[in-house]
Amino acid sequence: MSKSTQENLLYLSSTFSKLLKRRFGKGPETCTMMSKGNRLYIYIRNFITPAEEVLLKNNQLILVHNFRSAVINAVINEFKPEVSKVFGGKIDHFFHDWNYDSNTGIILLENVPSTDEVKMEEDFEKTLFNLIDFVGTRYHKRPVGLKVVKFTQNICAIEAREVLLQLESLAYEQGNLDLLLHQAREIKSGYLKNKSLFEDLFNRVIEDIFIVWDYEKNRNYLIFVFFK
Template sequence: MHIKSNQENLVYLSSTFSKLLKRRFGKGPETCTVIFKGDRYYVYMRNFITPAEEVLIKQEKLELAIHFRSSIINAVTEEYLPEVSKVLGISFDYFFHDWNYDKNTGIFLLDNSQSDHKENIDYSFESNLFALIENVGSSYYKKPESLKIVKFTQNICAVESKEVLLPLERLVYEKGNVELLLHQAYEIKKGYWRNKGQFEGLFNRLIEDMFIMWDYKNNRNYLVFIFNKLYTMK
């Protein structure tokens, strides 16, 4: 009997996710890249926008497009999660997603709440990165009580920030005013995009994409950088 390698498992899971999206949306992403390490499972997608979403975006109804996609992603996740857990032998407690409609890219994350994985990063670099994240973010949201690099490769860097919500924001979430939070999250991400050059200088990498996934229930977020294959020139 052929025992699948880890890479074969990831290819299978990527294909399965694409097929589920196509079945639910009527259109799957053009590419679907899976990254797995440290009990966190990432899927990066390109060219995902459906004709229905294109209409909503042209009519400047971005929030409706986000609600539409979120509802279907929730249904896809219910079906996909058991398969991922079975193949990888790990249970996942939370899932998050974020979409850049202007770039036609998206990210999906499965998280195990028991994971304490932390990347072994040079202390000086880590301190500079955290300081820059806090400096940029301070204009938009509460200073995090803690930051942790949970994923760092030549392709991706993911940073978890905890205790990021002000009391008023927690109240807004508890009252179910999701539209207000979506608008705020969009503005925060735009702020990070405006400072992309500073992050590229620190990473010495060209940044191809950025995402922020919010876990309002547990008062945290994930800031994810996707790198271009090219390095910057210093």
């Protein structure tokens, strides 16, 4: 990564943290920006507010999700012009996922169309895709296609296409987001239960696993964050 790109990412990280603090009343402990092609990944640690802690203790996860989504949407709408100014191009989509137990989150911003693909050692990629198939098909529909879109010492992101069951597509069309949220939690829980299998393959300790969903385009991103 060039120095100028690193400086841009540090600037965006500082800007985003300030926006979060203004909207939430507190900023994250850390906010790490990573970029690849037309995608920007934001990894956040220690973001839960006191009000959210109370809701979580009372198992009000839907309320927490709705509150956080509303605020994050407002923050991203303010943040998108800064990203466009730094990297050029328009931000078309953004997605987010949160692990409340570990107090972490990931936000993915992208513009389309995208041709990003990481060149990975063929045998390793095949083994990775086979493992995703082995674990994932226990919990969700087998995707039509998989593609690694980012792989560094810090993160691995895999795009999966055509991942929704007919019932899930119908739930999205009818606006039944509670059902989709519950299903997404169950699927991610399944991957977390099998984290050691992926750690053995990557030969890395996995700090977090996220799955961000694009229901409109029937795809998701499986994201592994590694301990540095």
